[in-house]
Every structure is written in structure tokens, then in C-alpha cells.
Amino acid sequence: MPEEPVAVVGIGQTKHVAARHDVSIAGLVREAAVRALEDAGLGWADIDAVVIGKAPDFFEGVMMPELYLADALGAVGKPMLRVHTAGSVGGSTALVAANLVAARVHRTVLTLAFEKQSESNAMWGLSLPVPFQQPLLAGAGGFFAPHVRAYMRRAGAPDTVGSLVAYKDRRNALKNPYAHIHDHDLTLEKVQSSPMLWDPVRYSETCPSSDGACAMILTDRAGAARSPHPPAWVHGGAMRSEPTLFAGKDFVSPQAGKDCAADVYRQARITDPRREIDAVEMYVPFSWYEPMWLENLGFADEGEGWKLTEAGVTELDGDLPVNPSGGVLSTNPIGASGMIRFAEAALQVRGRAGEHQVDGAARALGHAYGGGSQFFAMWLVGAEPPPG
Amino acid sequence: MPDVLSAPLVVEFPFTRSLGPVQSAFLTGLRERTVLGVRADNGTVLVPPVEYDPVTANELRDLVEVAPTGTVTTWAWNPSPRRDQPLDTPFAWVLVRLDGAGTALLHVLDAPGPDAVRTGMRVRIRWAATRVGAITDIACFEPYESEPHGSEPASHSGEFAEPVTGIVTPARLDYVHTPGRAQSAYIKALEERRTVGERCPSCRKVYVPPRGACPTCGVATAEQVEVGPRGTVTTFCIVNIKAKNLDIEVPYVYAHIALDGADLALHGRIAGIPYDQVRMGLRVEPVWSEGARHVDHYRPTGEPDADYDTYKELV
Numbered sequence: 001m002p003e004e005p006v007a008v009v010g011i012g013q014t015k016h017v018a019a020r021h022d023v024s025i026a027g028l029v030r031e032a033a034v035r036a037l038e039d040a041g042l043g044w045a046d047i048d049a050v051v052i053g054k055a056p057d058f059f060e061g062v063m064m065p066e067l068y069l070a071d072a073l074g075a076v077g078k079p080m081l082r083v084h085t086a087g088s089v090g091g092s093t094a095l096v097a098a099n100l101v102a103a104r105v106h107r108t109v110l111t112l113a114f115e116k117q118s119e120s121n122a123m124w125g126l127s128l129p130v131p132f133q134q135p136l137l138a139g140a141g142g143f144f145a146p147h148v149r150a151y152m153r154r155a156g157a158p159d160t161v162g163s164l165v166a167y168k169d170r171r172n173a174l175k176n177p178y179a180h181i182h183d184h185d186l187t188l189e190k191v192q193s194s195p196m197l198w199d200p201v202r203y204s205e206t207c208p209s210s211d212g213a214c215a216m217i218l219t220d221r222a223g224a225a226r227s228p229h230p231p232a233w234v235h236g237g238a239m240r241s242e243p244t245l246f247a248g249k250d251f252v253s254p255q256a257g258k259d260c261a262a263d264v265y266r267q268a269r270i271t272d273p274r275r276e277i278d279a280v281e282m283y284v285p286f287s288w289y290e291p292m293w294l295e296n297l298g299f300a301d302e303g304e305g306w307k308l309t310e311a312g313v314t315e316l317d318g319d320l321p322v323n324p325s326g327g328v329l330s331t332n333p334i335g336a337s338g339m340i341r342f343a344e345a346a347l348q349v350r351g352r353a354g355e356h357q358v359d360g361a362a363r364a365l366g367h368a369y370g371g372g373s374q375f376f377a378m379w380l381v382g383a384e385p386p387p388g
Numbered sequence: 389m390p391d392v393l394s395a396p397l398v399v400e401f402p403f404t405r406s407l408g409p410v411q412s413a414f415l416t417g418l419r420e421r422t423v424l425g426v427r428a429d430n431g432t433v434l435v436p437p438v439e440y441d442p443v444t445a446n447e448l449r450d451l452v453e454v455a456p457t458g459t460v461t462t463w464a465w466n467p468s469p470r471r472d473q474p475l476d477t478p479f480a481w482v483l484v485r486l487d488g489a490g491t492a493l494l495h496v497l498d499a500p501g502p503d504a505v506r507t508g509m510r511v512r513i514r515w516a517a518t519r520v521g522a523i524t525d526i527a528c529f530e531p532y533e534s535e536p537h538g539s540e541p542a543s544h545s546g547e548f549a550e551p552v553t554g555i556v557t558p559a560r561l562d563y564v565h566t567p568g569r570a571q572s573a574y575i576k577a578l579e580e581r582r583t584v585g586e587r588c589p590s591c592r593k594v595y596v597p598p599r600g601a602c603p604t605c606g607v608a609t610a611e612q613v614e615v616g617p618r619g620t621v622t623t624f625c626i627v628n629i630k631a632k633n634l635d636i637e638v639p640y641v642y643a644h645i646a647l648d649g650a651d652l653a654l655h656g657r658i659a660g661i662p663y664d665q666v667r668m669g670l671r672v673e674p675v676w677s678e679g680a681r682h683v684d685h686y687r688p689t690g691e692p693d694a695d696y697d698t699y700k701e702l703v
Contacts, residue, residue, distance in 0.1 A: 026408065027439060030447075044444070044445040058399075061557065120403070128397065131395035131565045146624050146625050199639075243603035247651035248593070248651075249652070
């Protein structure tokens with residue numbers, strides 16, 4: 001028996017901000033879930049299972065938050081699962097939910113991811129004072145900045161490209177009412193002259209720290225037929241992992257990322273992603289990761305990704321818009337960031353992205369990565385049901 | 389089995405919590421010696437109150453005030469209190485259903501011994517002398533002979549002057565950390581200022597620091613290989629923000645260094661050269677400081693830079 005086609009019929013996000021002091025974690029996730037149910041025209045009783053994800057427990061210090069959040073998410077009497085894959089978790093969580101529908105285990109699943117970074121300390125949560133080890137010298141930016149330099153050397157990229165990405169994404173965010181950073185006065189010159197934190201990465205080329213949640217309702221064909229708004233259909237989804245460090249690891253273009261994209265394209269029958277995909281929501285926490293992932297995901301040959309960015313191809317009105325929502329550079333509730341990419345890809349093919357809609361988007365890719373570039377999760381969604 | 393190192397690892401952090409409307413009312417109420425519950429859709433009064441109905445999932449906001457007296461529904465004796473528990477003398481963990489509530493609250497009961505505790509016994513709240521809007525505003529429960537209240541709890545607006553909207557919840561975990569055989573050997577070699585990795589018997593790659601197993605082949609590693617001391621900077625960044633817990637002046641260079649003979653780079657600081665002159669391919673050597681367990685930093689050797697092709701697989 002073939003897999004059940006999976007449709008996204010409800011999407012809800014909170015307005016992402018630096019600190020939501022007015023709500024508990026339960027209140028935060030509830031907001032996103034209620035908006036997703038409203039979008040789908042469904043109530044709590046219509047949900048068969050709940051799949052939730054967030055970054056490591058140490059971030060907020062709530063051990064097993066899925067237990068505490070069961071009543072806020074209407075999960076009482078239903079299966080509730082928690083997914084863990086570091087920064088990619090929002091994507092992996094959506095894929096676990098999609099697989100439950102595809103396998104006909106459940107018909108309608110609520111999936112949700114969140115982070116309340118204002119009540120968290122990601123730096124502390126990731127840098128435990130392990131005995132006998134030298135203290136970490138540089139933090140998260142310092143972890144990724146050397147890989148950016150390695151990319152620039154390998155691709156021969158001019159050092160101006162990172163600022164172009166940051167400026168584009170922050171301008172796109174102005175069209176997205178849910179985005180955290182709305183900097184109306186931003187200019188390219190301001191990005192270029194912002195402080196160099198971890199040379200070659202500037203302050204304005206790094207992601208913010210946000211409080212936010214994102215929820216989606218996934219359902220089967222019968223559920224999609226009842227949807228009040230056009231659904232997005234899942235044409236392919238995959239996850240891949242690799243060790244954090246190993247001899248031969250390519251941090252600039254990890255093999256697990258290439259394999260994950262290839263699997264998704266095979267499922268979706270995509271042979272030329274650059275021509276066949278209309279919009280991309282990729283996980284870009286530091287601006288230089290846009291050209292790096294363009295290559296890793298097969299949109300450009302090795303060493304050529306920065307040329308697409310430089311030529312404006314990835315602009316909202318370019319022929320391969322990347323992060324029309326403003327991306328992780330404008331909004332980063334860590335655990336939710338991957339799911340926001342997946343949800344924004346779905347909004348594009350549903351024609352419900354509002355001001356940041358890509359005209360006529362029929363196929364869109366959502367992408368997440370996490371850990372030391374070791375977990376990858378992606379899905380490809382379309383406006384039409386998958387063939388077959 | 390060779391000597392394996394071991395040391396305490398304490399993980400401790402004061403997390404903050406925004407309370408939201410219901411928990412804010414509950415904890416502010418405790419500060420004012422008022423215990424609030426919330427009425428669920430089926431009429432049951434839940435104490436402590438929750439924001440969402442456990443059966444219907446509806447939002448709950450109908451607050452009521454319950455009595456400071458109640459009945460023990462079950463209990464367990466704790467003969468040896470640990471740090472940060474509510475009492476420092478032996479006590480009973482109790483579930484108490486306060487008069488007017490339909491559910492029980494977890495707290496502690498001050499009693500002389502387990503013989504003085506029984507399910508069904510009547511108790512009352514002993515308030516803390518200093519109350520701040522926290523569950524510890526209830527110092528504990530104490531035995532109190534009284535008849536259960538039969539009356540319906542009265543509605544409460546949940547509004548108080550100067551409400552508590554957030555709390556701090558310190559978390560502390562005590563571990564014993566054991567780095568294992570391979571890393572213990574690596575750390576001990578560092579004391580002799582030698583860097584010793586391990587070679588995978590399958591792919592022949594040399595891992596520094598060693599993990600005792602090859603992450604790609606999945607086989608144990610045992611063959612020790614001394615690498616370095618010199619190496620090549622494969623890539624780096626210049627750190628311009630000062631880390632709170634590090635006594636290093638900015639800017640400094642944080643580099644990936646492939647020691648000669650190693651098959652992957654380790655991380656270290658580069659000094660002895662202006663930060664803006666560090667480059668990929670720079671040849672470096674370790675500088676040890678007296679009595680330290682780790683290399684303090686790496687400095688240029690003065691050799692010609694390594695050709696990119698010789699280290700590009702290690703970037």
C-alpha cells in the first residue's frame with residue numbers, strides 16, 4: 001500500500017520577540033497551536049496526536065517540557081512525542097509528525113516547536129564546565145566563523161557577500177508581521193559597518209535571540225478535502241546525521257546535508273532544483289550560510305553559491321527567493337527555527353504568505369540543520385498533491 | 389585497565405520563569421496568605437491552578453479561594469533531608485487536599501516521626517515569616533485538628549497590588565565526570581607536554597584528542613600515535629567580544645590547527661603575531677605555561693606557510 005499523502009492545513013506562529021514576559025511557556029505554545037487550529041478550521045477534539053520539539057532541555061532548564069505542556073496542547077488521552085535534534089529539531093519534529101500521517105498511524109497531527117530564549121541561556125547550556133577540558137574559547141559564533149572563512153577561501157568569494165544576505169533577509173522581515181527584527185532604518189552601509197564580532201562575521205550578520213513558537217496541523221487526504229484554505233502537500237522529506245567531528249568532515253558542505261537534499265529531491269522527482277523549486281526557506285543563522293547551503297543543497301555548483309547571492313537571484317523578486325520570511329537572521333527561537341522554515345515553505349505554496357509571498361510559488365523547500373552541522377532535516381512542499 | 393581520571397562536574401544555573409496570568413495570581417496570593425485554585429470545566433477546583441483544562445484543553449481563568457486547612461491524601465516519610473529541601477529536619481512529603489479543592493497539592497508536613505502521620509489527618513498551612521510570591525511562602529504544613537469545610541470556595545479576581553510576574557528557579561545537577569581510557573591517556577600525556585592521539589585500525593586516521601573509537605568506522609582504537617608538536621593553521625576567526633569567564637584580551641585569534649600527523653584539526657589560540665597577520669597555512673608550535681594542563685596558545689614557528697593543497701582536506 002503506498003504512503004498516505006500528507007497535507008499541511010494549519011499554520012500558526014507567535015509574534016516572535018526578544019522576551020515574552022507576559023506568558024508562561026505553556027501560554028506561548030498555546031498561542032501558536034490555537035492559531036494553527038483556527039487556520040485549519042479544527043478544534044482540539046480533531047487532533048489525534050501531538051509531536052513537539054525544542055532545543056536541549058538545559059536551555060530553559062525544564063526537563064521533559066512535553067509532560068508539563070500536555071494540557072496546554074490538548075494532548076490528554078492522546079499520544080504525545082518529543083523529538084530532539086539540536087537546532088534542526090523544528091524540522092525533524094515536523095517530519096516525525098508527517099511520517100505518522102503518511103504511515104496512517106494517525107489521521108490528523110498537531111506538531112509544534114518552541115523556545116523561550118529570554119528564560120534560557122543557550123551559551124551556558126552548550127558550554128558545561130567539563131573537567132580536564134580547556135574552556136571553550138569563542139562561543140557559537142566562534143564555532144562557525146572559521147568555517148565561513150574556509151568557505152570564502154575555497155569559493156574565492158569576495159568578503160562583501162555576507163552583508164548582502166543580512167541586508168536582504170532583514171528587509172524581507174519587514175514584510176513578515178511575525179518576524180522578530182523589524183529594523184525599518186537598516187541600510188546596507190549599516191550592515192557593512194556593524195562591529196566585527198568573530199571576523200569574518202559581523203554583528204548584523206548574526207541571528208537574534210527570540211521567544212517564539214510555531215505550530216502546524218498535518219492531515220491525510222480526507223482531512224485536506226475539508227480544509228477551509230488550500231493545503232500544502234508534502235512531496236518529500238528526509239533527515240540525515242553525521243558525527244560532530246570526524247577525519248574528513250567537510251564543515252563547509254557536509255555530506256549529510258548533500259545526502260538529505262538528494263533524498264528529498266528523489267522523492268519529489270526533482271532533477272534540477274534551481275529551476276524546479278520556486279522558494280527556499282533555509283536555516284541561515286550567520287549570513288554566509290546562504291551561499292554555503294545553496295551549494296550544499298544543489299542550487300549551485302561548488303564555489304558558485306555566492307554568485308547567486310551577489311546577482312540578486314535570492315532576493316524576494318529574484319528567480320530563486322531564499323528566506324522571503326526574513327529567515328533565522330531575523331527570528332531565532334532556536335527550537336522553533338527549523339519548524340518556521342518548514343511552515344514558511346508551506347505558506348508559500350498555499351499562497352498565504354501575505355506581503356512576503358513569492359508570486360506563483362508551486363514548490364518550496366524547507367531546510368533545517370543543527371548541532372555542529374551534523375543533523376539535517378528538509379521537506380519539499382507543493383501546491384498540488386504528489387503524483388501517484 | 390589503565391588509570392582513568394574522574395572529577396566532579398556541577399551544572400548550576402538560575403533559570404527565570406515568566407508566570408503568565410494564572411501562576412502569577414497563585415504565587416502572588418501565597419505572598420498575601422491567600423491560596424487560589426481554578427475551576428475546571430467539570431466544576432472541580434484545581435489547586436495549584438493550571439492554565440488549561442486537563443480534560444477539555446479549554447483556557448481556565450475562573451479563580452477561587454480555598455481554605456488554608458486540608459486533609460492528607462497520601463504521604464511518604466523522608467528520614468534524611470537533602471540541601472534546599474523545605475525543612476532540614478526529617479519530614480513527610482504529603483499530598484494535601486485543601487478544603488474547597490478537588491485536587492491535592494504536594495508539599496511537606498512537619499511531624500515528629502512517621503508514626504505521627506496518617507492518610508486522612510487534618511493539617512494546615514504554616515506560612516513563612518518572609519513571603520515573596522513563591523511556593524516556599526508555604527513553609528510547610530502542620531497537624532491541625534479541625535472539621536473539613538463544606539462550603540463552596542468563593543470566586544476571586546486574582547488581582548493583587550504589585551503582582552509577582554516572574555520567578556527565579558535555580559537548577560543544580562551534581563555529576564561525576566569520567567573522561568574514559570583514551571582521553572585520560574591523552575590528558576596524562578599533556579602533563580609531559582606530549583600530544584598523543586589514537587589511530588583507527590580500519591581507516592588509519594589519527595584522532596586527536598582520541599575518543600577510544602573511530603566515529604566513522606565504529607571500531608575501537610588503541611594504537612597510540614604521538615603527533616605535533618608543530619602544526620598548520622587550517623582556518624580561524626578573530627574574536628572581538630570578550631568572554632565573561634575567560635581572562636583573554638580581545639582581539640585574539642581562535643584557530644583550527646592540524647598538528648603534524650593528525651587527521652583532524654583541534655582548536656587553539658594563536659599569539660606571538662599581530663592578530664591581523666594570522667593566515668590560513670601559518671605554521672605554529674605550542675607554548676606551554678608553567679603548571680598548566682593544556683597548551684596556553686600556539687605561536688608562529690617561522691617556517692614558510694604550508695601550501696593550501698597540503699591541508700585543504702583538513703579544513
